[in-house]
Every structure is written in structure tokens, then in C-alpha cells.
Amino acid sequence: MRHFSQFTIVAALMLAAVPALAQSSSVQVDKPWAQATPSGAKTGAVYMTINNSSSAADRLTGASSDVASTLQIHEMKVVDGVMKMRQIPGGLAVPANGAVVLKPGSYHVMLIGLKNPLKAGDSFPLTLTFEKAGNVSITVPVQGMGAKPEDKSNSMGGMKMN
Numbered sequence: 001m002r003h004f005s006q007f008t009i010v011a012a013l014m015l016a017a018v019p020a021l022a023q024s025s026s027v028q029v030d031k032p033w034a035q036a037t038p039s040g041a042k043t044g045a046v047y048m049t050i051n052n053s054s055s056a057a058d059r060l061t062g063a064s065s066d067v068a069s070t071l072q073i074h075e076m077k078v079v080d081g082v083m084k085m086r087q088i089p090g091g092l093a094v095p096a097n098g099a100v101v102l103k104p105g106s107y108h109v110m111l112i113g114l115k116n117p118l119k120a121g122d123s124f125p126l127t128l129t130f131e132k133a134g135n136v137s138i139t140v141p142v143q144g145m146g147a148k149p150e151d152k153s154n155s156m157g158g159m160k161m162n
């Protein structure tokens with residue numbers, strides 16, 4: 001029955017591949033982190049790298065988390081010599097087969113109306129909403145004030161898909 005057993009192995013391999021396909025998403029979030037905030041602070045910021053493995057561009061249109069009353073997608077720009085930040089109209093573009101980096105002094109997810117200060121060593125859940133990829137839930141670790149993300153070796157931060 002050699003022929004039959006070879007078929008069985010092939011069928012088993014095909015079945016094993018199904019769960020992996022079901023969980024794949026075009027958007028993956030790498031190294032999310034938030035900066036610790038001083039006590040009394042009402043705002044904070046979240047940074048990350050968003051990778052898009054799809055051949056179609058996507059767009060980060062919103063975010064939600066229990067740690068703050070409002071979350072906005074912001075950019076920072078120097079206008080007339082002054083660093084200003086504003087909400088990005090229509091959301092943040094994530095290029096096809098590319099990535100966008102959210103980092104201090106640039107793009108970030110703004111936490112407005114923080115309920116408690118963000119303490120280094122803590123982490124909190126956050127859900128990102130993409131135009132095409134839908135909701136992506138991540139866990140955001142909080143790093144000390146002045147922390148550089150390159151110095152830390154945070155893993156995927158407990159990423160999972162909705």
C-alpha cells in the first residue's frame with residue numbers, strides 16, 4: 001500500500017497548512033512601544049513599524065484602547081521653524097509591499113485623555129483599524145522616558161488578529 005500512504009502524507013501536509021493561511025494578514029505590526037508619561041500627563045504616544053505584505057496599499061484610519069478616551073493618528077512637522085503635530089486627514093498610508101515607521105518626531109498614535117500615567121514595564125492592549133486589513137490587536141509595552149526603541153529587544157508584543 002505504498003502508493004496509498006504517500007497520498008495520506010500529502011493530504012496531511014495540505015491540512016496542516018490551512019490554519020496558517022487562515023491566520024495570515026496583509027498587515028503586521030512590529031515592535032510597538034509607548035513612552036512612559038509623567039504623573040498628571042493627559043497625553044501619550046504609541047510608536048511601531050507597520051508592514052504591509054499586500055500588493056495593494058492600505059491605510060491606518062483609527063485606533064482604540066481603554067487607556068485613553070480618544071486616539072488619533074498624528075504626524076509631526078516643522079512649520080515655520082516650529083514643531084507642530086496634527087491629525088492626518090484620511091489616516092496614515094501604508095504602501096503596498098512596504099512599511100511605514102511611527103517614531104518620535106514623526107508619525108504616532110496619539111493617546112488623548114489618558115486615564116492613568118503610562119508606567120515603564122507596564123503594557124496595554126490597543127486595536128488598530130485599517131481600511132483593508134480591518135482590525136489588528138496589539139499589546140503595547142511601555143518604555144522609560146527617553147528610551148530608544150533600538151536599544152530594546154521587544155518581540156512582537158503579543159500580536160494577534162481579530
Ligand SMILES: [Cu+2]
Nearest residue numbers: 074085108110
Ligand atoms: Cu500627537
